[in-house]
Amino acid sequence: MSAKRAKYGMVIDVDRCTGCGACMIACAAENNVPPGPADSTDRTGITLMRIYRADNGKDFPENESVFFPVSCQQCDHHPPCVSVCPQNAVEVDAATGIVAQIPVRCLGCRYCMAACPYHARYFNWWDPVWPEGMERELNPDVSLRMRGVVEKCNLCFHRLQTAREKAAAEGRAEIIAGEYVPACVEACPAAAITFGDLLDEESEVHRLSQRGESFRLLERLGTGPKVYYTSEREWVRALAEKDPASTPGRTAATD
Amino acid sequence: MPFGKFVSLMIPWTILLLIGMYAIFLCLTKGLNQTNMDNRFAFGVWIFLDLSVIALGAGAFFTGFLVYIMKRDELRAVINSAVVLGFICYSGAILILMVDVGQPLRAWFTFWHPNIHSMLTEVTFCITCYLAVLSVEYAPLVLKNKKLKEIPAFLAMEYELHRIMPVLAGVGTFLSFFHQGSLGGLFGVLQAHPFAFREGLAIWPTTFFLFIISAAAAGPSFILLTTWIVSRISRKRLVSESVYTLLARISGSIPLVYVLLKSIDTFTWLNRTVPQMGLSGMSFFLWAPFNIWILFVEIIVFGLIPSLLLIFGGGRLRAGWLVASAALVCCGILLNRFVMTIQTLSLPTMAFDRFMLYTPSWQEISAFLFVVAYGVIIYSLSFRYLRLFPQETELDRN
Amino acid sequence: MKATEVGKKSTTKNADDVRGKTIFFFGIVGMLLFGWIIFPLFIYEQVDQPIQFSHRTHSGDNVALKCADCHSFDKDGRFVGIPAVSKCAGCHSHTIGASGEEKRLVEDYVIKNREIPWVVYSSQPENVYFSHATHVKLGKVDCISCHFGHQYTDRLRPAMFSRISGYSLDVFGSTLFDVPSTPSTGMRMDDCAGCHSKHGFKETCIDCHK
Numbered sequence: 001m002s003a004k005r006a007k008y009g010m011v012i013d014v015d016r017c018t019g020c021g022a023c024m025i026a027c028a029a030e031n032n033v034p035p036g037p038a039d040s041t042d043r044t045g046i047t048l049m050r051i052y053r054a055d056n057g058k059d060f061p062e063n064e065s066v067f068f069p070v071s072c073q074q075c076d077h078h079p080p081c082v083s084v085c086p087q088n089a090v091e092v093d094a095a096t097g098i099v100a101q102i103p104v105r106c107l108g109c110r111y112c113m114a115a116c117p118y119h120a121r122y123f124n125w126w127d128p129v130w131p132e133g134m135e136r137e138l139n140p141d142v143s144l145r146m147r148g149v150v151e152k153c154n155l156c157f158h159r160l161q162t163a164r165e166k167a168a169a170e171g172r173a174e175i176i177a178g179e180y181v182p183a184c185v186e187a188c189p190a191a192a193i194t195f196g197d198l199l200d201e202e203s204e205v206h207r208l209s210q211r212g213e214s215f216r217l218l219e220r221l222g223t224g225p226k227v228y229y230t231s232e233r234e235w236v237r238a239l240a241e242k243d244p245a246s247t248p249g250r251t252a253a254t255d
Numbered sequence: 256m257p258f259g260k261f262v263s264l265m266i267p268w269t270i271l272l273l274i275g276m277y278a279i280f281l282c283l284t285k286g287l288n289q290t291n292m293d294n295r296f297a298f299g300v301w302i303f304l305d306l307s308v309i310a311l312g313a314g315a316f317f318t319g320f321l322v323y324i325m326k327r328d329e330l331r332a333v334i335n336s337a338v339v340l341g342f343i344c345y346s347g348a349i350l351i352l353m354v355d356v357g358q359p360l361r362a363w364f365t366f367w368h369p370n371i372h373s374m375l376t377e378v379t380f381c382i383t384c385y386l387a388v389l390s391v392e393y394a395p396l397v398l399k400n401k402k403l404k405e406i407p408a409f410l411a412m413e414y415e416l417h418r419i420m421p422v423l424a425g426v427g428t429f430l431s432f433f434h435q436g437s438l439g440g441l442f443g444v445l446q447a448h449p450f451a452f453r454e455g456l457a458i459w460p461t462t463f464f465l466f467i468i469s470a471a472a473a474g475p476s477f478i479l480l481t482t483w484i485v486s487r488i489s490r491k492r493l494v495s496e497s498v499y500t501l502l503a504r505i506s507g508s509i510p511l512v513y514v515l516l517k518s519i520d521t522f523t524w525l526n527r528t529v530p531q532m533g534l535s536g537m538s539f540f541l542w543a544p545f546n547i548w549i550l551f552v553e554i555i556v557f558g559l560i561p562s563l564l565l566i567f568g569g570g571r572l573r574a575g576w577l578v579a580s581a582a583l584v585c586c587g588i589l590l591n592r593f594v595m596t597i598q599t600l601s602l603p604t605m606a607f608d609r610f611m612l613y614t615p616s617w618q619e620i621s622a623f624l625f626v627v628a629y630g631v632i633i634y635s636l637s638f639r640y641l642r643l644f645p646q647e648t649e650l651d652r653n
Numbered sequence: 654m655k656a657t658e659v660g661k662k663s664t665t666k667n668a669d670d671v672r673g674k675t676i677f678f679f680g681i682v683g684m685l686l687f688g689w690i691i692f693p694l695f696i697y698e699q700v701d702q703p704i705q706f707s708h709r710t711h712s713g714d715n716v717a718l719k720c721a722d723c724h725s726f727d728k729d730g731r732f733v734g735i736p737a738v739s740k741c742a743g744c745h746s747h748t749i750g751a752s753g754e755e756k757r758l759v760e761d762y763v764i765k766n767r768e769i770p771w772v773v774y775s776s777q778p779e780n781v782y783f784s785h786a787t788h789v790k791l792g793k794v795d796c797i798s799c800h801f802g803h804q805y806t807d808r809l810r811p812a813m814f815s816r817i818s819g820y821s822l823d824v825f826g827s828t829l830f831d832v833p834s835t836p837s838t839g840m841r842m843d844d845c846a847g848c849h850s851k852h853g854f855k856e857t858c859i860d861c862h863k
Contacts, residue, residue, distance in 0.1 A: 037288075039288075041293070043293035043294055043295060043296075043611075044288070044293045044294065052605075052607045052608070053607065054606065054607035068607060080445070080446055080447050083370075083372040083373060083444075084372075084373050084374070084375065084444070085370055085373055086364075086365045086369065086370055086373045086375040086376040086379060087364040087365045087367075087368045087369065087370060087376075088368050088369075088370045088858075089364075089858075091857055091858060091859075092857075093857040093859055093860070094855065094857065095857075098859070100857055100858060100859035102858045102859060102862050103780075104780045104862060105364060105368065105858065105862075106357075106358070106361075107356050107357065107358050107359075107361040107362060107364050107365065108287075108356045108357020108358045108361075109355075109356050109357075109375060110297035110298065110357070111297075111373070111375050111441070113294060113297035114297050114298055114445065114447075114448075114599075114600060115444075115445055115447055116447060117446075117447030117448070117604045117605070118604075118605065119294065119295060119604070119605075119608070121294070122294050123287070123294055123297065123357065124357070125286065125287055125288040125293075126286060126288050127286065141782075141863065142863060143779050143780040143863045144779070146358070147286045147357065148286060148287065148356070148357025148358040149357055149358060150357075154859065157859055157863070158782070158863055161782055161784065161863075164784070164787065165729075165730050165731065165784045165786045165787060166729060166730045166786075168730060168784065168786040168787040168790050168791040169726060169729070169730020169731075169786040169790055170730070171790060171791065173791060217605060218604070218605065220532050220533050221446050221447065221532075222446075223446075239606040239607060240606070241533060241606075242606035243533070243534045243535060243538050243606070244538075244602075244603035244604065244605060244606050244608055245534075245535070245538030245539065245541045245542070245603075246538070246606075
């Protein structure tokens with residue numbers, strides 16, 4: 001509840017992303033995502049951060065690939081999931097711009113999942129179960145979600161809380177940039193993700209987001225995502241707004 | 256119909272009912288992993304079922320509106336049957352909704368912490384209120400049963416309930432308008448899915464109004480259809496020919512208006528809404544099996560043709576044709592609800608996304624059939640022990 | 654004669670009316686008594702502390718400890734809560750008074766170096782986030798603002814836990830409505846939200862719920 005308003009966001013350099021999946025693993029471990037049971041699939045598992053692959057549609061040797069790590073895009077302007085929730089389980093945190101989902105308020109109607117254009121919301125189809133011993137690795141700062149509720153990325157909000165608490169203990173009202181970093185950003189071995197306050201004009205994330213090579217997914221919907229992507233390649237940038245029907249069959253999600 | 260034959264007819268439905276109950280039990284105890292829904296198909300056949308039965312049940316509010324508010328007394332011949340159908344459809348839909356949400360015990364959250372911007376809030380409030388209204392409308396029918404009528408208190412209550420019927424019909428019409436519309440709005444507001452998204456008139460997307468009109472179209476057709484089927488099975492004349500003709504005229508003219516509005520809406524959407532989003536409208540129909548045929552069938556085969564048959568064939572065509580046309584109108588509405596739920600979710604939204612389909616699990620299908628069996632059983636019992644068609648005895652005597 | 658009959662009838666009707674209203678009134682009162690007083694007694698289980706402790710003795714003039722002398726923060730800024738037995742041993746390495754409870758403290762816990770299994774009144778549910786540092790160090794909120802009068806108590810009251818949810822009465826309250834029926838209802842969600850709005854803090858769900 002600091003007095004200063006922030007808009008946390010990130011810029012993902014897809015030219016650097018190798019699709020290794022370290023961000024997905026770090027995210028799941030940080031946020032107490034249970035391992036799916038044997039009969040779960042890529043369509044029923046929980047991947048708050050998920051990597052999609054696309055290519056330029058050309059044959060070898062001109063073929064090129066790109067990986068898009070997609071988490072909640074933290075829409076800034078009328079997020080589609082907020083207005084549809086019948087019991088106010090989702091709202092935008094005015095102080096940080098984070099689209100916050102409270103699983104304890106969720107009744108599992110899944111309307112928000114149908115409303116999200118990025119498929120960034122996940123349903124707990126099973127009760128969370130950890131293999132013997134693994135429950136000791138659980139993160140105490142993140143509560144467990146029960147079966148039958150929807151969850152999504154909240155930019156590791158608990159890490160912001162921890163940073164704020166540390167600042168408060170030192171008598172500071174504001175955190176210092178860099179004290180709060182989500183798990184996926186920290187884990188990326190290619191340093192492809194830059195995180196920070198988009199309103200802070202001194203910040204690297206603000207500078208990168210304003211580059212001509214930076215773009216957002218489905219900007220035409222007018223939801224103003226706070227997750228930016230950046231690429232030097234023209235065809236990659238074009239993917240953001242491309243009609244999915246224009247190249248049916250040529251692109252596929254990595255499973 | 257002898258009691259033995261009635262029981263033998265009910266046995267297969269009871270078996271379906273029991274299998275469905277077991278499937279529902281599995282879903283409630285083990286969770287929704289019993290279904291084949293997934294993170295992409297967050298809505299599946301159950302939502303399709305809810306939308307469909309609520310549209311078919313709309314006959315209750317629409318007939319009530321015509322009888323009590325527009326004073327079309329001819330339709331008193333089918334009003335009781337319409338109320339029972341409405342009660343079945345709404346209670347079935349609410350039951351399946353309770354299974355469909357991940358945490359049914361939290362269903363009260365929507366009433367306690369409502370988000371007034373959500374179409375689903377409006378749907379939840381209106382369908383629960385309307386089910387209460389339908390229950391009160393159903394009560395006098397039950398109280399008029401030969402045995403129950405002997406208790407004076409029940410008779411008095413039945414009389415009192417009867418007096419407030421026009422009020423209930425008014426309330427029911429109001430509630431129905433809103434939740435039928437909101438069910439359409441549910442999909443029309445999805446800016447994420449250009450296939451379902453519609454621009455708004457005032458604060459409501461056009462699907463809001465199309466769903467109201469299509470429900471009003473499906474209701475009378477479904478009443479025509481069920482009355483005819485029941486009359487065939489029971490080998491009794493239940494309503495006079497003039498009622499059939501009137502129902503056919505209503506079931507024909509409203510779908511015709513609907514088809515017209517739906518066509519205007521589709522053209523606006525193809526040529527204005529979708530291009531504004533930088534997409535080509537026809538691109539949604541490139542993904543087999545949902546190609547352009549689906550639009551053609553919905554509007555022409557299940558819309559225009561049967562409504563013309565119903566309007567102009569009323570006096571001349573044989574009942575079989577009228578009933579087949581009414582069935583086609585119902586199919587058109589069901590196809591529309593299918594397209595809105597299933598096709599919407601199957602289409603990719605991002606360039607690196609995939610087209611997806613899903614096959615419902617046996618638990619989903621059994622729960623679906625549970626509602627059908629439940630409807631057949633409740634209706635059959637009501638038909639056997641209550642007076643659903645006031646003209647029946649009179650027509651039988653002749 | 655007819656008139657008297659009618660009069661008789663209306664008196665019985667009046668009597669019926671009065672009786673009906675009386676039954677209705679007592680029904681309401683009985684229901685409220687049940688809901689507010691009897692039901693909470695059933696639904697909460699009482700748990701006694703393993704050992705008695707007087708906050709008044711320790712914070713009074715003789716000893717004059719401050720809250721933070723025992724309930725401190727660690728270096729990360731996290732609140733430690735109830736002190737470890739080593740803190741007690743700082744003074745009570747051997748019996749210094751005449752109380753039987755102190756004797757038990759020394760013999761059962763300090764000498765054996767065992768921790769005291771205190772029952773915590775104010776544990777929040779798992780999905781609640783609360784930072785003492787933010788409130789105490791940054792917001793300068795007094796301990797007693799939420800832990801009413803705890804420092805003046807002679808005895809530790811038994812803790813009350815809901816048999817259904819396992820939550821403490823202190824954090825959940827005995828009723829749904831804002832009627833403080835016990836002296837310490839300072840840690841319910843309504844209490845948090847009330848204080849926040851009084852001081853002009855606007856919070857979102859995620860500020861306190863994880």
